[in-house]
Amino acid sequence: MESVLRAENISKSFGPIEVLSGISLDLKAGEVHAVIGENGAGKSTLMRILSGHLPPTKGALHLNGQPITFSGPVDAEAHGIVLVHQEILLAPDLTVAQNLFLGREIRRFGFVDDKAMRERTRSILRELGTNIDPDREVSRLSIADRQLVQIARALLVPHKVVAFDEPTAVLTPIEAESLFEIIRKLRAQGVAVLYISHRLNEVKAVADRVTVLRDGRHIATRDIEGLEPLEMARLMVGRDMSKLYPEKPETASDQIVLTVRDMAVPGYVENASFTLRRGEILGFGGLIGAGRTELFEGIVGLRPGHGTVTLDDRNVHFRDAREAMAAGIVYLSEDRKGKGLLLQQNLRINLSLAALDKFGRGSFIDTGAEEKALDQAIKDFDIRTRSRDLLAGQLSGGNQQKLLLAKMMLLEPRIVIIDEPTRGVDIGTKEQIYRFIASLAAEGKAVVVISSEMQELIGLCHRVVVMRNGRVAGEIAQADLSEDAIVYLATGVHEERAAEIAAGHA
Amino acid sequence: MTETVLPTRAEKRKFAIDMRALSPFIALIVLIIAGALINPDFLTASNLLNVVTRSAFIAIIAVGATFVIAGGGLDLSVGSMAALIAGVMILTLNNLGGGDVGTLAIGLLAAIALGAACGLANGLIVTFGRIEPFIVTLGTMGIFRSLVIWLAAGGTITMRNFELRELYRPVYFGSIFGIPYPIIAFLVVAAIGALILYRTSFGRHVVALGSNEDVARYSGVPIWRVRTLTYIIQGICVGIAVLVYVPRLGSATPTTGLLWELQAITAVVIGGTALKGGIGRVWGTVVGAVILELVANIMVLSNFVSEFLVGAVQGAIIIIAMLVQRSVHRGR
Numbered sequence: 001m002e003s004v005l006r007a008e009n010i011s012k013s014f015g016p017i018e019v020l021s022g023i024s025l026d027l028k029a030g031e032v033h034a035v036i037g038e039n040g041a042g043k044s045t046l047m048r049i050l051s052g053h054l055p056p057t058k059g060a061l062h063l064n065g066q067p068i069t070f071s072g073p074v075d076a077e078a079h080g081i082v083l084v085h086q087e088i089l090l091a092p093d094l095t096v097a098q099n100l101f102l103g104r105e106i107r108r109f110g111f112v113d114d115k116a117m118r119e120r121t122r123s124i125l126r127e128l129g130t131n132i133d134p135d136r137e138v139s140r141l142s143i144a145d146r147q148l149v150q151i152a153r154a155l156l157v158p159h160k161v162v163a164f165d166e167p168t169a170v171l172t173p174i175e176a177e178s179l180f181e182i183i184r185k186l187r188a189q190g191v192a193v194l195y196i197s198h199r200l201n202e203v204k205a206v207a208d209r210v211t212v213l214r215d216g217r218h219i220a221t222r223d224i225e226g227l228e229p230l231e232m233a234r235l236m237v238g239r240d241m242s243k244l245y246p247e248k249p250e251t252a253s254d255q256i257v258l259t260v261r262d263m264a265v266p267g268y269v270e271n272a273s274f275t276l277r278r279g280e281i282l283g284f285g286g287l288i289g290a291g292r293t294e295l296f297e298g299i300v301g302l303r304p305g306h307g308t309v310t311l312d313d314r315n316v317h318f319r320d321a322r323e324a325m326a327a328g329i330v331y332l333s334e335d336r337k338g339k340g341l342l343l344q345q346n347l348r349i350n351l352s353l354a355a356l357d358k359f360g361r362g363s364f365i366d367t368g369a370e371e372k373a374l375d376q377a378i379k380d381f382d383i384r385t386r387s388r389d390l391l392a393g394q395l396s397g398g399n400q401q402k403l404l405l406a407k408m409m410l411l412e413p414r415i416v417i418i419d420e421p422t423r424g425v426d427i428g429t430k431e432q433i434y435r436f437i438a439s440l441a442a443e444g445k446a447v448v449v450i451s452s453e454m455q456e457l458i459g460l461c462h463r464v465v466v467m468r469n470g471r472v473a474g475e476i477a478q479a480d481l482s483e484d485a486i487v488y489l490a491t492g493v494h495e496e497r498a499a500e501i502a503a504g505h506a
Numbered sequence: 507m508t509e510t511v512l513p514t515r516a517e518k519r520k521f522a523i524d525m526r527a528l529s530p531f532i533a534l535i536v537l538i539i540a541g542a543l544i545n546p547d548f549l550t551a552s553n554l555l556n557v558v559t560r561s562a563f564i565a566i567i568a569v570g571a572t573f574v575i576a577g578g579g580l581d582l583s584v585g586s587m588a589a590l591i592a593g594v595m596i597l598t599l600n601n602l603g604g605g606d607v608g609t610l611a612i613g614l615l616a617a618i619a620l621g622a623a624c625g626l627a628n629g630l631i632v633t634f635g636r637i638e639p640f641i642v643t644l645g646t647m648g649i650f651r652s653l654v655i656w657l658a659a660g661g662t663i664t665m666r667n668f669e670l671r672e673l674y675r676p677v678y679f680g681s682i683f684g685i686p687y688p689i690i691a692f693l694v695v696a697a698i699g700a701l702i703l704y705r706t707s708f709g710r711h712v713v714a715l716g717s718n719e720d721v722a723r724y725s726g727v728p729i730w731r732v733r734t735l736t737y738i739i740q741g742i743c744v745g746i747a748v749l750v751y752v753p754r755l756g757s758a759t760p761t762t763g764l765l766w767e768l769q770a771i772t773a774v775v776i777g778g779t780a781l782k783g784g785i786g787r788v789w790g791t792v793v794g795a796v797i798l799e800l801v802a803n804i805m806v807l808s809n810f811v812s813e814f815l816v817g818a819v820q821g822a823i824i825i826i827a828m829l830v831q832r833s834v835h836r837g838r
Contacts (some may be wrong), residue, residue, distance in 0.1 A: 246585075302724065322726035331724070339724045342717040346786055353714055354725040356707040364705045 004029050004192045005050065005081065005161050010059035012045055012300035019045050020216045022059070027161060032183060032193040034203040034224075037213035037236055037398040038163055039428035041268070043196050045215070050194065051083035052076030059230030059396045080160035084167060090153075097121040100153050124152045128182050142289055144175040144199045151182065162186055163194040168202055171422060172287045172452050174491065180206045198236070198426055200229035201455070211447035212236055233390045237428045244400055244427070244460035246435045248478070249442035251279030252462045257446050258329075258415055260299060263307030268294035269470045272307070276415065276446045282438060291470040292450045293334060296417050300324035300331045325354065330408040334450070336397070339402045343393030348374050349384065350403060353409035364433065366373040377406035382432060398429030405436065416440055417448040434460055454483045464489050530793040532778050537800050545807040555686060557803045558796055559678075562688035563588075563747040565795035567766060569692075569699040569788055570743030573736040574639075575774050576703065576786025578716035579632065581740050582643040582703065585766035586650035591617050591748045592721060592758035593654040605669030618745040625741020628702045629734030647767070655760040662755040671756050678753040690751045692792070695746060695748045700788040702739075709786075714734055716783025765817065769798055772824040775831070798823065833838035 005027040005401045012020040020042045027033050037043050047436050048054045050061070052070030058469055060067050070076040078131045090099045097117045106113045106120070121134040125148070132145050141149065143374045147170060154162065168176040186193055197203055197474070203210060203224075210227060212219040212235040219235050232243075245323055258276040263269060269291040276282050298305025301318030311327060318324040321331065333339035341350050352359050359369050376384060381402040383394060393412070394401060401421065406417070421437065422430045437460060441445050451457050464476045466489035473489040512672045548554075567584050571776035574581045595617040602609045624646070631642045657663065665671050680687050703709035711732045714722040722729050752758070775781055776797055777790025801823065811819065 169836070320726070320728070321724055322728055327728045333724050335720075337722040338718070342721050344713055344717050345713070348708065349713070353710070353722075353727070356710060360707065363707075364701075365707060365710060 004063070005026065006062040006065075007046075007050060007056075007318070007414065008060050009063065010046070010049060010061075012042075012054065012058045018057075018216060020049075021054075023213070023218050024217075025050075025211055025221075027194060029160070029192050030187055030190045031208045032187050032206055034195045034197060034207035034210045035213060036196075036198055036200065036203055036210060036232060037219075038428055039199065039398055039424075040252070041213040041236070041426075042216040043213055044165065045216075047083065047165055047194070049197055050076075050161075051081055053083070054060060068304060075087045077157050080158055081163070081436055082154040082157060082159045082161070083163045084151050084154045084165065086165040086169060088143070088150060088170075090138045090146060091150060093137060095135050096125075096132055096141070096149050097134035099149060100124070100134075100156060102153075103182065105155070121152070124156065125149075127185075128152055128155075129178060143170045144172070144288065147171060147175075147179075151179075154202075155186075159191060161194065162195070165196045166198075167195075168197065168199060170288070172490075173487070174287070176202060195450055200232045202306055204229050205233065210300055214238055216377045218341075232236055233431075236426075238288055244431050244434065246279070247440050248460070248462060249279065251442050251444060253278045253280070255279075257312060259308075259310040261308040263295060263298060263305060263309070265291070265294045265298035265305040268303075268387055269298060269305070269467075272467070272470075272472050273470060274465050274475070276448065278446055279441050279444050280462045281441045281447045281449055281460055283457035283464035284448060284465050284467065285452075285454065285457050286467035286490045288452060290467040290490065292467050293419055294304075294470075295467070296331055296419065296450065298447065301330055301415070302331065320466075325411050325413070328412075328414035328500070329417070330354075330411055330413040330415070330420060331417040332404055332408055332421070334423060336400050336404055336424075337393070341392040341407075346389055346391055347378075347383075347395075347403060348388075349412065351377055351407050354407055358366040358410065377403070377410075381406045381436070397424035398426050399434075401425055401429070401433060405433070411443065415446045415448070419450040420452065420497045421449060422451075422453070452484050458482065459487065468492060524636065527778055527787060530787075530790045530797065533776070534793050534797055534800070537804065541800065541804045541807070544804060548804065548807055553803070553807075555684075555689070555789045557799050558692075559686045559688045561795045561799035562692040563751045564690045564766060564769045564773055564798065565792050566695045566747040566750070567740075568791045568795050569695050569779075570740035571774045572699065572777070572786050572788050572791045573703065573712055573739045575714040575771070575779050575781060576716045576783055577733060577736040578719065578783030579639040579733065579736060580643065580771075581628060581737065582640065582767045582820060583624070583647040583650055584740065584744050584770055585763035585768075586647045586654070587621065587741065588743045588748050588751070588763035589654040589758055589760070589768055590650040590657075591620050591745055592622070592762055593657045594620055596663045596665050596747060596756075596758055597657065597750060599670060600666050603667065605667050605673065607673065610674055612672060614749055617748050618742055621741040621745025621748070622738050623741070623744070624744070624781040625738040626734065628741070629737030630715060632737065633730045633733050643676060650690050651760070654758065654762070654821045658758065658760060660760065662757050665752075671753075674753045674756075676753075678750060691746065691750050695743065696788055696792045699739075699743075703788055708732065708735065713786060716780075716786070718784075757783050768817075768824070769795075769820060772820055772827070773786050773798055775824055776827045780831070780833070781828070793829075829835050 003026050007023060007025040010020060011018060025249065035043050035046065049056050052073045052075055062068065083369060091102065100121050101117045106116045118134045125132050126214060128148055128151065130148050138146060138149065167179055171179060183193055195207055198340050209221060209223055210232065211221045213220045214236060224358050255278040257278050258277050261273045263272040263427050272295050297303040299309055301320045301324050316327060337343055348370050351374050360368050383399050383402045385399065392400060395403065437447055437449065447462060458481045462478050464481060464486060466473045466486055468490055476485050571581060595613050598616045599609060599613040602612060628643055628646055631637060632639045677687055711727045713728055715729055715732050719729060773794035774791050778787040778793030779785055779791060798820055801819055805811050805816055805819065807812045
């Protein structure tokens with residue numbers, strides 16, 4: 001196969017700091033080339049250099065064998081290199097068609113030609129195997145559909161190289177599977193696909209070759225044949241990762257601390273009931289949009305909801321998070337950047353925000369005590385920060401999650417609800433977070449883990465409750481935990497059939 | 507991740523943040539030097555004290571505005587509110603009729619209470635009505651303004667009791683150890699404001715709310731209470747400003763406090779507070795208010811620009827301040 005895009009000894013420095021050093025990468029037509037590495041390994045920087053968002057400090061790019069420099073992402077696009085961003089970058093109030101053609105509207109006599117754009121949108125989306133209505137506003141689409149629209153937008157221009165940056169971060173396994181179909185289709189058309197991820201099972205499923213980065217250096221490039229996820233993890237982290245999940249603590253008791261009966265969150269959840277026991281890790285599985293997040297936001301008073309919530313034999317109703325916290329229940333949002341941390345504020349302010357009452361000296365804040373708590377948190381949670389004065393937004397995803405955990409643990413809760421504990425977190429940090437969750441249960445706290453990663457639910461939880469369409473579809477005991485069991489409850493169909501159905505109506 | 511080294515980048519960022527906090531002070535020094543070069547009378551103690559005294563009302567109002575803006579809100583009604591409070595306070599004093607300290611005290615308390623009530627109204631409508639603060643305070647701005655016009659029947663509300671006027675006069679014109687009372691009032695308000703914003707949980711909650719309301723809510727910050735309180739603080743500050751303002755002229759007219767909201771917001775923005783919330787700088791605000799008055803003063807003392815264009819220059823300053831803020835922000 002011929003090489004389309006070749007990077008030769010690429011280095012990138014920001015000031016005196018080298019984040020990439022001497023990376024070479026050869027991208028061939030009709031292959032899916034995965035780039036894996038922990039957060040901060042340099043994947044995104046490499047991606048941004050290849051797609052013209054950043055110029056390399058040293059080294060050269062070759063396109064079809066000719067040396068080339070891109071003046072910017074638009075220039076790279078003009079050469080057929082497109083990047084599908086990790087974040088959803090769409091205007092929520094515009095329709096699908098308007099978003100697809102935003103900035104490159106089809107015009108007729110100087111006016112936008114909505115009809116033509118709508119038709120073109122429909123045909124592109126159909127190629128991607130979906131029939132999203134082109135006139136639908138993006139704000140009314142599910143996250144997965146938004147992702148598809150974003151992909152469609154990237155594929156609108158003629159492309160030789162398509163780069164996906166963590167495309168499945170917000171997708172459920174079934175939605176991810178239909179994305180892989182799209183990727184395979186692209187490959188069959190002779191497009192070179194660059195695929196960045198740290199979900200190794202996906203990489204195994206979709207990639208032809210894998211390049212591993214660690215600390216800005218090239219570690220290995222291997223064919224996927226014979227390269228198992230465990231070996232990938234070892235290459236990424238530089239140590240043996242065979243024990244990702246800790247032993248499940250044997251503290252799950254019969255002592256019920258929280259009972260929820262007939263909980264309803266208007267528009268999202270109906271008739272949800274479950275119990276939570278002391279010392280156990282209770283998983284909540286289901287597809288995105290099944291109402292898991294909304295159920296718990298309703299319970300802790302972050303959304304209007306009604307139902308019977310019994311905490312230690314006492315009926316409670318929380319009107320806001322403050323009341324839930326006072327009762328010993330904390331909820332850690334899946335949306336760390338939007339709802340968990342103040343990205344523009346420093347670590348100290350973030351750490352103490354929820355438990356500010358504990359840092360009072362009279363009516364004033366004791367900054368010294370806050371600093372001490374930060375020292376402690378950095379140590380206890382292994383928050384890796386190059387400076388204490390950093391803003392929360394400057395931390396990597398894994399360290400943000402650790403900071404969020406530290407922040408909520410200051411409240412000394414008895415019940416901890418963690419929504420997508422390892423989303424956007426690299427594998428080394430994942431292991432730390434799992435160990436921490438297990439230790440919470442071992443201390444006798446009750447822990448709820450909401451997760452879309454089935455492996456995580458299976459590896460971590462004592463029991464798993466699965467939701468479907470706003471209702472509790474069923475519960476799986478530890479002995480019966482399997483991906484198939486979760487998928488069955490989440491979709492109502494067995495796994496082999498599920499992918500087909502998802503492809504049909506996604 | 508390569509987290510171990512990288513000290514230079516952190517230092518750079520720190521420097522940038524300091525720039526944001528320092529820039530109003532640098533601007534102040536530049537203006538003072540410019541003023542001194544333009545007119546030798548500028549750098550006299552009496553002129554400078556006069557400038558700071560004149561900036562006192564705006565400074566006091568702007569301290570309140572710092573809370574509202576740092577919390578992600580906006581209050582356009584402060585100028586009209588000041589006029590209304592001044593009118594009601596004078597009418598109260600006139601109706602009480604006395605010329606003693608007790609009467610004055612009741613009038614002053616009434617002013618503060620009315621300020622707090624106006625702020626409460628703004629705050630409750632914003633929080634419970636879930637309406638943009640821009641719209642809410644645009645509405646109350648019109649309401650307060652027309653109420654004072656109605657109370658004054660289109661004319662002027664004047665303090666009638668001569669003894670009371672004499673008693674009250676020193677609050678604006680008097681001084682202690684050569685420092686005029688209005689300056690003392692504004693320093694005290696600023697000091698208390700800084701203490702509340704920087705050192706209390708409430709202040710921290712204001713900043714959190716302005717940074718990201720969702721994060722504040724998910725962290726258990728009582729956002730409705732905090733937001734309403736910022737507007738009440740704003741109202742109280744307007745009340746205090748009126749206390750200092752009324753003895754200056756002894757009357758309230760339909761044009762009292764006109765465009766004060768522009769000046770207060772300008773002072774806040776010049777001072778380095780982020781208009782989108784999340785950063786509050788009380789001392790910067792104070793400097794911002796002084797800068798505004800200094801510019802006016804320099805314009806009067808020089809002959810470059812007509813003093814009738816003061817408003818235009820102040821308007822230009824807020825735009826420049828925003829541009830500076832943005833470039834500082836980008837630079838990091």
